[in-house]
Amino acid sequence: xxxxxxxxxxxxxxxxxxxxxxxxxxxxxxxxxxxxxxxxxxxxxxxxxxxxxxxxxxxxxxxxxxxxxxxxxxxxxxxxxxxxxxxxxxxxxxxxxxxxxxxxxxxxxxxxxxxxxxxxxxxxxxxxxxxxxxxxxxxxxxxxxxxxxxxxxxxxxxxx
Numbered sequence: 243x244x245x246x247x248x249x250x251x252x253x254x255x256x257x258x259x260x261x262x263x264x265x266x267x268x269x270x271x272x273x274x275x276x277x278x279x280x281x282x283x284x285x286x287x288x289x290x291x292x293x294x295x296x297x298x299x300x301x302x303x304x305x306x307x308x309x310x311x312x313x314x315x316x317x318x319x320x321x322x323x324x325x326x327x328x329x330x331x332x333x334x335x336x337x338x339x340x341x342x343x344x345x346x347x348x349x350x351x352x353x354x355x356x357x358x359x360x361x362x363x364x365x366x367x368x369x370x371x372x373x374x375x376x377x378x379x380x381x382x383x384x385x386x387x388x389x390x391x392x393x394x395x396x397x398x399x400x401x402x
Contacts, residue, residue, distance in 0.1 A: 250323060259376070264316050286368060291365065295368065304355065338385075
């Protein structure tokens, strides 16, 4: 059950990250000058021309279906948080299946965004890469929960 707690912590961190990136995407869509908002995260987010959240978020290719991708993350991570919380509270391993499926879909989505950043936008969002690391970790942790559950379900073999 500690693995569920780990996923809960990761999802909370990811929600904060997605909220910041969503705010940044909103500011960009409203034409707010990125240098007008100074914070520690801005320093981490806009390092140079290659690693720049602003450049990545400003490109139209970073908006699948016209929606800035951080908005999508801001919906997905609370869902993952709720599933992990329910799994933890019910002491049930079955919620790990939903976590594994959703986080795998998140990996696929992040893979698409990273592909766009690599081949077309030519700028990487450091906090988006951090988000990718989180979703991969959630996926692996959910698989570990499922593995633990399978080990608990194996019948004991007695030899005489």
